[in-house]
Amino acid sequence: MMKPGARNLITDVDGIKIGNSEDLGAMTGVTAxxxxxxxxxxxxxxxGGPGTRETEALSPECLxxxxxxxxxxxxxxxxxEAAxxxxIALARQGRGFEARGIRVPIVPSAILFDLANAGNKDWGDMPPYRQLGIEAVQNARVDFPLGNTGAGYGxxxxxxxxxLGSASLIDADGIQVGAVIAVNxxxxxxxPGTRHFWAWALEQQDEFGGFGAPDLAADIPLDLPADSRLGENTTIGxxxxxxxxxxxxxxxxxxxAHDGFARAIRPVHTPFDGDSIFALSTERKEVTGLRPQVIAKIGAMAADCVAxxxxxxxxxxxxLGGVPGFMS
Structure with a gap:
């Protein structure tokens, strides 16, 4: 038996906080x-088109x-540059390993493409992202809004x-899993042709409208929409x-967890997207039971939370910026 946590956010996982910041003029943002x-x-x-930083350091064979x-x-x-x-913000808080008296935080990151939206990108030599990264860390908390916020703003x-979306699941054994995803x-x-989400079968507590199963009167069109924003994409989380x-x-x-993308987005993992998912453990609870089975369960829970x-x-x-919201 499992169900969403009290917030139905990734912060239902003990030890996680989320910070968001936005530049309303540039129509962009950052999530930490x-x-x-x-x-x-x-x-x-x-x-096929990722943009990342410090991801190689996360390889199991690295230090x-x-x-x-x-x-x-x-x-x-x-x-x-947001990373x-x-x-900087984390070092000010004393975070990171110490090297000759200097704090060195480890901050992997990933980016999505929102440069073509209606925001003003005339930022000259100083894009806003370093300051947005500082503010996102400073804003870290357990409660945060969904939709037009943080990395999902534009x-x-x-x-x-x-x-920006988030969801969580907690099982009877105390396993906590959550996701936060910037959807682009x-x-x-x-x-196609409906108001139903591809992820409808995984919905909990009417969290995205409670529309239920689609009533399809004809075959689902399988062509990629001709007006899709090729080259202006990426979903990260x-x-x-x-x-x-x-x-x-x-x-x-x-x-x-990437299976959650496949259950919720069509098509996904294209040459134009830089789809990336990080996984982290706050190490608050030891595994009980057969370890591979527990890992498989966490992965399945993570995929559902992602979708x-x-x-x-x-x-x-x-x-925003001429792009209609779902409810408009």
Missing amino acids: VVPEAPAVAAVDVRG VERIDAIVLSGGSVYGL SGAT AAAGKLKGG PVGSVLI VVATNITLTKSEAKRIAIM RSVARAVYNAKS
Whole structure:
């Protein structure tokens, strides 16, 4: 038996906080996933056009064992600078390992492409992302809004407004799993010709409208919409659990979590998307029972949370910059 946590957010996982910041003029933003203590982490990249920072350090064979935050950002390559701002903010808090008296936080990150939206990108030599990264870390808390916020502020999902989504699941044994996803795919989150989400079968407590099963009178069109925003895409996110994991186990969960994208977005993992999912463990609870079975369960829970987060992001997003929100 499992059900969403009290908030139905990734912060239902003990030890996780989320900070968001936005530049309303530029129509972009940043989301920081900040564990209360350094966390074991891994990443799996499936899209054909990724933009990432410090992801190689998360490989199981590499030295780094734990991270201090993960940053998701709009802005394409400019948004990678948000991790620099987050690093500064975390160092000010005394986070990171110490090297000759200097604090060195480890902050992997991934970006999505929102440069073509209606926001003003005339920022000259100083894009806003470093400051947004600082503010996102400073804003870290357990409660946060969905939709037009953080890294999802300027996002679009096919022809609809994209956004930031989150969801959680907790089972009877105390396993906590959550996801936070910035949704900006080339594909659609809706079944063509309907108001139903591809993820409808996984919905909990009417969290994205309670529309139920679609009533399809004809075959579903299988063509990619001609007006999709090719080359202006990417869906990125983080899944987290309270269960103690190794880096290799976290990697397996990140791999499994990508199934949530496939259940909620069509098409996904295209050459135009940079789809990436980080997985982290706050190490608050030891595994009980046969370990591979527990890892498989966490991965399955993570995939469901990812799919639900995608739908919740779009359901909660409001019209912005000429891109219609789901409810408009």
